Amino acid sequence: MNSSRTVLRMEGISKAFAGVAVLRDASLEAWGGEALALMGANGAGKSTLMNILGGNVASDHGRISIDGSNVAIRSAREAALKGIAFVHQELAMLPTLTVADNIFIDNLPVSGPFISTADMRRRSQALLGRLGSTVSPESRIEELSIGDRQLVEIARALRHQPRIIIFDEPTSSLTEPERRRLFKVIRGLKAEGVLIIYITHFLDEIFSICERVTVMRNGETVWSSPMATVDAAKVVHLMLGVSAGEGRIREPTASPGGSLLQVRGLRRSGVLKDITFEIRAGEIVGLWGLLGSGRTELMRALVGLDPIDDGTIWWKGKSGLSNIAPRQLHREVGFVTEDRRGEGVHLALSIRENLALPNLKSLLSNFLLIDAGRERELAHAMIGRLNIKASGQDQAVGTLSGGNQQKIVFGRWLAANPRLFLLDEPTRGLDVSAKSEIMRLMVDLANQGCGVLLVSSELEELMRVCDRYLVMNRGSLISELPGSATAHELMAAIAESGNGNGSW
Amino acid sequence: MAGLRAMAEWLIGRGFLVVFVIVFLFFSVVTRHFFELENLLNIFSAMAPLAITAAGLALVVMSGRLDISIGSIAFLSCAIGALLMRASGLNPVLAAVIVVGCGALLGAVNAFIVVVLRVNSLIATLSTMIAYRGIALQLTDALLVQLPPDIRFIGNTRLGPIPVDILVMLLIVIPVHLLQSRTVFGRRIMAMGNDIAVARRLGLPVDLTGFISFVLSGVLASLGGILTTIQNGAVSPFLGSGWEFTALAAIVVGGISLLGGRGTIFFSVLPGVFIFEMIRNGLTNLGANPYSYRLVGGVVIFAAMYADALKSGRSLMKRTLRSRP
Numbered sequence: 001m002n003s004s005r006t007v008l009r010m011e012g013i014s015k016a017f018a019g020v021a022v023l024r025d026a027s028l029e030a031w032g033g034e035a036l037a038l039m040g041a042n043g044a045g046k047s048t049l050m051n052i053l054g055g056n057v058a059s060d061h062g063r064i065s066i067d068g069s070n071v072a073i074r075s076a077r078e079a080a081l082k083g084i085a086f087v088h089q090e091l092a093m094l095p096t097l098t099v100a101d102n103i104f105i106d107n108l109p110v111s112g113p114f115i116s117t118a119d120m121r122r123r124s125q126a127l128l129g130r131l132g133s134t135v136s137p138e139s140r141i142e143e144l145s146i147g148d149r150q151l152v153e154i155a156r157a158l159r160h161q162p163r164i165i166i167f168d169e170p171t172s173s174l175t176e177p178e179r180r181r182l183f184k185v186i187r188g189l190k191a192e193g194v195l196i197i198y199i200t201h202f203l204d205e206i207f208s209i210c211e212r213v214t215v216m217r218n219g220e221t222v223w224s225s226p227m228a229t230v231d232a233a234k235v236v237h238l239m240l241g242v243s244a245g246e247g248r249i250r251e252p253t254a255s256p257g258g259s260l261l262q263v264r265g266l267r268r269s270g271v272l273k274d275i276t277f278e279i280r281a282g283e284i285v286g287l288w289g290l291l292g293s294g295r296t297e298l299m300r301a302l303v304g305l306d307p308i309d310d311g312t313i314w315w316k317g318k319s320g321l322s323n324i325a326p327r328q329l330h331r332e333v334g335f336v337t338e339d340r341r342g343e344g345v346h347l348a349l350s351i352r353e354n355l356a357l358p359n360l361k362s363l364l365s366n367f368l369l370i371d372a373g374r375e376r377e378l379a380h381a382m383i384g385r386l387n388i389k390a391s392g393q394d395q396a397v398g399t400l401s402g403g404n405q406q407k408i409v410f411g412r413w414l415a416a417n418p419r420l421f422l423l424d425e426p427t428r429g430l431d432v433s434a435k436s437e438i439m440r441l442m443v444d445l446a447n448q449g450c451g452v453l454l455v456s457s458e459l460e461e462l463m464r465v466c467d468r469y470l471v472m473n474r475g476s477l478i479s480e481l482p483g484s485a486t487a488h489e490l491m492a493a494i495a496e497s498g499n500g501n502g503s504w
Numbered sequence: 505m506a507g508l509r510a511m512a513e514w515l516i517g518r519g520f521l522v523v524f525v526i527v528f529l530f531f532s533v534v535t536r537h538f539f540e541l542e543n544l545l546n547i548f549s550a551m552a553p554l555a556i557t558a559a560g561l562a563l564v565v566m567s568g569r570l571d572i573s574i575g576s577i578a579f580l581s582c583a584i585g586a587l588l589m590r591a592s593g594l595n596p597v598l599a600a601v602i603v604v605g606c607g608a609l610l611g612a613v614n615a616f617i618v619v620v621l622r623v624n625s626l627i628a629t630l631s632t633m634i635a636y637r638g639i640a641l642q643l644t645d646a647l648l649v650q651l652p653p654d655i656r657f658i659g660n661t662r663l664g665p666i667p668v669d670i671l672v673m674l675l676i677v678i679p680v681h682l683l684q685s686r687t688v689f690g691r692r693i694m695a696m697g698n699d700i701a702v703a704r705r706l707g708l709p710v711d712l713t714g715f716i717s718f719v720l721s722g723v724l725a726s727l728g729g730i731l732t733t734i735q736n737g738a739v740s741p742f743l744g745s746g747w748e749f750t751a752l753a754a755i756v757v758g759g760i761s762l763l764g765g766r767g768t769i770f771f772s773v774l775p776g777v778f779i780f781e782m783i784r785n786g787l788t789n790l791g792a793n794p795y796s797y798r799l800v801g802g803v804v805i806f807a808a809m810y811a812d813a814l815k816s817g818r819s820l821m822k823r824t825l826r827s828r829p
Contacts, residue, residue, distance in 0.1 A: 096694065114682070
């Protein structure tokens with residue numbers, strides 16, 4: 001082993017936000033010239049750990065050493081000075097400025113009072129050349145593709161001659177050729193002796209460019225080893241853990257009703273590939289896959305929030321199945337996501353007003369004014385049906401707990417009696433009992449004959465209610481499993497494709 | 505057919521130029537005196553105060569904010585200078601220095617409210633716009649303040665055939681142009697205008713840069729005020745009234761995005777201000793009702809902006825297509 005090789009050690013790192021521990025005694029070890037895959041489910045603590053290394057967050061306890069000597073990293077600037085660069089998932093680009101401007105913006109070279117453009121251009125050219133990019137330093141960022149912008153961001157990071165580069169989900173918005181080019185860049189950096197820490201949700205990627213893997217779960221580092229000693233299934237297991245979970249709320253239904261929704265050949269370039277499935281009345285279908293597999297994108301495409309390039313959607317109307325446009329489907333289904341505010345809960349308004357808003361037409365009196373009595377009745381009925389815990393219907397929604405806010409979202413839909421619900425992480429951020437209540441509500445809806453398509457990052461949660469699973473990876477539905485599938489089978493299903501290549 | 509479409513594309517891409525040429529040709533053909541060197545020099549000379557003021561506003565707009573107190577800053581700072589000269593016979597050069605100092609101070613007050621107190625810039629400068637003008641009206645009793653007779657002549661000085669106002673305008677606007685386009689400060693302004701959160705994340709001194717931009721806007725407004733005061737020989741109670749909107753319209757028509765991060769000083773501000781002064785001048789030559797200026801000005805803003813909206817709509821479409829090959 002080369003003695004001049006960079007060695008990074010993070011030991012016993014702990015961090016709590018507002019009393020909630022997000023990192024517990026986490027540790028990590030990596031060497032120059034190698035890429036370390038840092039894996040973990042959402043909320044496992046990867047980002048926090050890397051933000052500590054990148055100087056964006058201060059740790060409560062723990063030690064970081066580079067080449068054997070302890071270092072204190074108190075700011076992003078200090079991290080840069082110590083040779084640590086962070087390529088964030090969200091690029092920090094200034095679109096109307098040139099590539100050269102963007103690379104040097106925080107330290108523009110000057111001669112006299114003016115920026116020395118020639119110098120900046122030459123140095124940009126050199127940095128981009130190192131990355132194999134042919135982008136002109138004079139082009140504006142807004143004219144570049146996402147992949148090219150990312151290379152500009154990496155070029156910016158290279159300016160400080162970093163020894164350690166953290167890539168946080170760098171491929172999530174890249175096209176396939178761009179991804180291959182990025183891998184070439186990363187291999188080039190490794191050959192130069194740079195230490196790479198690579199965060200991703202795509203299993204196949206880590207097997208092609210990483211030498212080592214560290215897996216985090218619930219704020220702890222649960223596994224560290226050379227890449228060669230694990231396979232994709234093992235990594236998935238380590239990431240998700242095998243927690244006991246609570247029992248099923250409803251056994252998988254054996255006899256769902258008729259077809260409610262059929263999706264055939266749905267495609268969105270670069271996002272969704274030839275998606276075909278159906279949902280029947282009275283069944284809860286779990287859409288299972290890792291983050292970035294296209295779960296949310298599929299839901300959004302179904303209801304027209306994102307455009308589709310190809311494919312048809314058939315919806316059971318009064319006269320049987322008929323073709324329906326995504327935007328029309330949006331009016332037929334209940335759509336609930338983790339983003340409660342984005343889905344139209346108005347925090348400053350009262351429970352009553354929030355529940356009335358989507359149903360105003362049915363609440364109008366003869367004088368086209370809102371009938372206050374009917375509005376109150378509606379609110380009263382919903383509060384009872386959903387078991388919303390509030391001091392009264394005039395309480396502002398912003399003062400309710402997350403779980404009760406989410407119930408309001410459901411309540412907004414329920415008044416319209418939709419027959420299909422699309423639920424994207426409906427329990428994110430809720431406490432255990434609120435989660436259970438939302439899950440029970442789902443089962444109630446299914447018992448009444450509604451179809452439910454459910455996305456959740458938490459396997460145990462899916463396993464409590466789902467009658468069937470659709471498994472997604474890289475924008476395709478790769479398999480379908482019955483409701484009786486075990487956690488092991490479900491994890492194996494997403495790992496299966498992880499060993500293959502994920503080309504479009 | 506393809507040629508026609510290409511031409512249409514080309515014209516839409518240059519909405520401002522098209523409107524400009526049409527208006528220019530129209531007045532040149534329809535009126536007798538419009539297309540004469542003397543008249544064109546008149547236009548440049550008359551637009552000088554607004555151009556200087558608009559250059560300051562442009563800096564703030566490029567950083568993604570607004571400063572609509574510029575007209576009131578011009579009025580208040582010049583009123584103070586003129587009153588001091590009348591009351592104590594203050595040296596005119598010293599008075600000018602004090603005026604500019606007032607401009608900087610009033611700009612700094614705006615900067616404080618926006619940068620330190622974190623009030624939205626439109627609201628902040630709307631309130632100071634009203635307050636500054638109120639102070640100035642009180643100081644002057646809403647009456648005309650005459651300049652001392654011995655400096656009134658400056659208003660008509662010429663260097664050869666060229667009115668001095670034009671040279672003063674160039675002497676001020678060109679350095680501001682270089683400041684914006686060639687210095688670190690200018691690049692930081694543009695970075696802020698792109699996305700202030702990203703600029704902050706990149707470690708740029710966003711607050712300092714924003715503060716300075718408002719101070720410069722105040723300074724340039726007071727310089728514009730001085731120039732118009734000299735042109736008129738007095739500080740009138742209407743000095744700078746409506747400048748904020750004409751200046752804003754002019755720079756937007758000239759190609760500076762209200763969202764920030766786009767445009768240049770020299771090639772945006774001067775053509776933008778010119779077109780408005782040209783319309784006023786042309787309509788006067790035409791013997792039109794003075795109240796029609798506003799209507800025509802409004803139509804010009806709309807025409808240029810509509811062409812611009814068409815253009816950015818197209819380029820946005822192209823961009824989306826390109827990023828997903």
